[in-house]
Amino acid sequence: MTTNIVLRVGIVALCLGLFGCERPVSYAADVQPILTESCGNCHDRTGEGSVASGFSVNDYDNVMRGTDLGVVVIAGSSDSSNLYRVIAAKTEPEIRMPPHHEQSWAEGRGKPLSEEQVAIIKRWIDEGAQDN
Numbered sequence: 001m002t003t004n005i006v007l008r009v010g011i012v013a014l015c016l017g018l019f020g021c022e023r024p025v026s027y028a029a030d031v032q033p034i035l036t037e038s039c040g041n042c043h044d045r046t047g048e049g050s051v052a053s054g055f056s057v058n059d060y061d062n063v064m065r066g067t068d069l070g071v072v073v074i075a076g077s078s079d080s081s082n083l084y085r086v087i088a089a090k091t092e093p094e095i096r097m098p099p100h101h102e103q104s105w106a107e108g109r110g111k112p113l114s115e116e117q118v119a120i121i122k123r124w125i126d127e128g129a130q131d132n
Contacts, residue, residue, distance in 0.1 A: 027060055
């Protein structure tokens with residue numbers, strides 16, 4: 001009996017450790033709520049950010065369409081995806097999102113995404129940026 005339990009625990013540990021048995025990140029359940037909460041005020045279809053850049057976070061299709069200058073999500077490569085780069089502070093301060101400058105803070109904007117939120121979006125992109 002004890003051997004059976006130890007074997008089961010070992011299999012679960014192996015699965016989690018070696019194969020990353022976590023469920024895939026869901027766009028609908030994990031990513032969209034972050035984008036809506038953190039980016040929606042400016043990047044809904046009529047917001048300041050959407051008007052300036054053409055980028056809307058209203059739905060998956062708009063996110064994948066990107067900006068007036070091109071796509072911002074390269075499925076499978078967060079490092080090549082401008083969406084990840086601007087929220088993870090891997091760009092020049094002037095283009096980081098949300099805006100991280102004194103004027104935006106004075107206006108009540110500019111709160112950066114948490115490390116956990118950034119990690120979720122990174123993982124979603126690296127997993128292929130699925131509409132799931």
